[in-house]
Amino acid sequence: MLKYKRIVSNLLEENIYILSDENKDSIIIDPGLGFQHIKDYLEENDLKPIAILATHAHIDHIASAEECQRKYSIPIYMCKEDSLLIENYEKLAGFWKVEARKPKITNWIDKNETEIKINNFEFRCFFNPGHSPGCMSFEIDNTIFCGDLIFKGSIGRTDLPASSPLDMEKSLESFVNSFDIDSILCTGHGDETSLGQELKTNPFLMKYAR
Ligand SMILES: [Zn+2]
Numbered sequence: 001m002l003k004y005k006r007i008v009s010n011l012l013e014e015n016i017y018i019l020s021d022e023n024k025d026s027i028i029i030d031p032g033l034g035f036q037h038i039k040d041y042l043e044e045n046d047l048k049p050i051a052i053l054a055t056h057a058h059i060d061h062i063a064s065a066e067e068c069q070r071k072y073s074i075p076i077y078m079c080k081e082d083s084l085l086i087e088n089y090e091k092l093a094g095f096w097k098v099e100a101r102k103p104k105i106t107n108w109i110d111k112n113e114t115e116i117k118i119n120n121f122e123f124r125c126f127f128n129p130g131h132s133p134g135c136m137s138f139e140i141d142n143t144i145f146c147g148d149l150i151f152k153g154s155i156g157r158t159d160l161p162a163s164s165p166l167d168m169e170k171s172l173e174s175f176v177n178s179f180d181i182d183s184i185l186c187t188g189h190g191d192e193t194s195l196g197q198e199l200k201t202n203p204f205l206m207k208y209a210r
Pocket residue numbers: 056058131148
């Protein structure tokens with residue numbers, strides 16, 4: 001049985017998720033600013049981090065990725081289409097006045113990849129660009145970690161330098177029709193919701209309900 005914990009980070013109230021299984025293996029999803037929170041949770045629950053998974057390369061989602069990687073010697077998975085954002089990481093860190101070193105992405109995920117397996121964790125990958133060129137969602141056990149694609153009542157911004165509003169439209173339409181409506185959405189900011197709930201109430205998504 002998998003469980004996850006949501007931790008609100010110290011930058012832009014981004015959500016860090018720590019997913020763990022009965023063997024105490026754990027995956028850190030979107031390690032935003034606040035390494036200490038991650039470390040405390042792992043230690044309190046006797047969890048062993050085995051990998052970092054990033055929904056996209058924006059700094060609020062990976063500000064402590066390098067520190068997690070350095071302290072735990074674990075790989076980082078991210079969609080290859082966000083490699084340009086990683087190349088410009090230092091510039092963005094400076095903009096947000098964040099002292100965070102650039103993470104080394106060890107496992108680039110191809111945009112056409114549909115599955116990744118990390119020990120006993122088997123994720124379905126879903127490429128959903130728009131908010132950034134390499135946004136990817138990860139589904140496991142009917143729970144989808146969707147980053148900044150969808151929020152409760154809203155969607156991710158598309159006015160950022162590498163955003164594409166057109167790609168976002170396509171991604172949203174395809175996303176909402178690709179998963180079970182009972183799926184839980186673990187969003188990059190704000191409270192969790194479900195796909196069905198958003199299709200009923202989210203003004204940006206209602207038009208896509210089939
Ligand atoms: Zn973002």
